[in-house]
Amino acid sequence: MHGMIFRKNKVTNKFKLLFVLSLISSLAYCQRTSVVGYNVAIKQKKTTDSINKDFQNKKEKMIRSIEQSNYELIFNDSLSVFQVNEEMQLDDVKNIKVASSLVGGKNYKNLKDSINIKQKEFFGELFNIYNPFNEYNWNITKETKDISGYKCYRAVTEIVQSSFIRKKDVKYLVEAWFTPEIPAPFGPAGIDGLPGLVLEGSSNNGSAIFYVTTLNLINNDKSVSDNIDLSKGKNISKKDYDIMIREKHLSLRNQN
């Protein structure tokens, strides 16, 4: 009789222990931080311009800076930040600046409060540019491919942006390869909002393709909050920011 009670207690204790362990691991899962590394491939037509050789060299150097830079997406269950990985390139501040400019600074997303911000410096001032939370109206296709061992689905959409400098509306094809196996709705350079992590994506008609290089799904050395400080930036809507860009462009061109 005593033996049975003892065995029963032993089983109950085992269950308790299992329950506590699973609770700890699920809490750890919720609070864990993941870090995904990306690189970018630029597809630009080669031009040989004998008249503007200096400009051609300058442009090629700029493209190299962008391609040689490393980008990282840091996320947890509700927040993400995408940025140029500055740790790896402290020797070349200019490369970081150019690469960061291409991705529009730091891309921050907060799922709980439906916030989508690009934090970037413009003429010495830091801005928090508020973008629409769901920027893209995705069309998920049946096309699949394997990326880093994950089955990815292709999603596409189109957006139209008004370019003041080009003096016309520009249509962009946005493409993403995401995996539902990692159920995090984040991605590189603001290419996100899908039922899975984006491992490859392009927002400029395929001329700049971000592709995953490293996947570290549990990395508690980094955190989203350590990599972006929204209190330092001045809040501005995307619309007002575009107006500011337009006015700055006009004033600069008029000085010449």
Added chain:
Amino acid sequence: MKKRMFSLLAVVMFASSLMSVSPALKAQEGDDICYEIAGNYVDYLIVHDEDMLFDDTFLLDMYLETLLDCQYAWDDL
């Protein structure tokens, strides 16, 4: 004699005033050239960017960067 002294003084004063103005003139000339170079570079990027890789913000960043690079180089001359 007095007249010659006066004209020499006038020449010296004119030369010294020119010397004090020349850095400003030099800077103005540099600014004009640099604004033109920066503008031309952005125009070049637009013409050779059929895929629309660069958006307005990026183009303006490149404009500013080229302008500042040029101005620093001009100041070092």
